[in-house]
Amino acid sequence: MKKDYPVPAGYLERETEVKKSRFIARVAxxxxxxxxxxWLEQAHKDHPDARHICWAYQIGRPGSAAEAxxxxxxxxxxxxxxxxxxVIQHKDMGDVLVMVVRYFGGIKLGAGGLVRAYAGAAESVLSAVGRVVQQPVVDTRVTLSFADEQPLRHWCEVHGATLDSVDYGSPVHARLSVPENLVGEFGAFCDAHKLDYSFER
Structure with missing residues (x-):
């Protein structure tokens, strides 16, 4: 799965207050x-007394999300x-969930006030969270002997590839995510060790 767009670097929480209502925004x-x-189940466990837990998410590339x-x-x-x-769409970020937990403070905000409060809470947490761009990767299958597994793991560690699964049959089958810019180097490594491999593009 290629992800060459910004995604949140991790989980973050920020709290804002509007007319005595508490808005706790979480991004993940x-x-x-x-x-x-x-994540939503966790928010409900953490805040069982909250009046509302509102949320939005988009999965996939910003601007053409696969799901929102x-x-x-x-x-x-x-x-x-x-x-x-x-706010999520304006931030140009993919694979992101924002939850806003509201504790009612006794003063009604009105429709316009609510829109501003929820947008403000989302803005506060999305502005603070780090962004990472994951490099495009190519799904790769490799057939190898048991003795070749350690050199393969070492290559992955050194080059930032991910060993997604290993099936210890005879022979051994492995699935990897190889950075797109290292496909040639990986092919050379496999050729040197006489490993069968194929790229799924």
């Missing part, structure tokens, strides 16, 4: 709907999830 990198669900969704979680329609998603 996500690459599937299951990961989104796990949002949820107002009981706030008036369009006042929470949509402004959060708008």
């Amino acid at each position: 990198p996500v690459s599937s709907r299951d990961e989104v669900k796990t 969704a949002m949820n107002d979680d009981g706030e008036p329609s369009g006042t929470a999830g949509k402004p959060i998603l708008s």
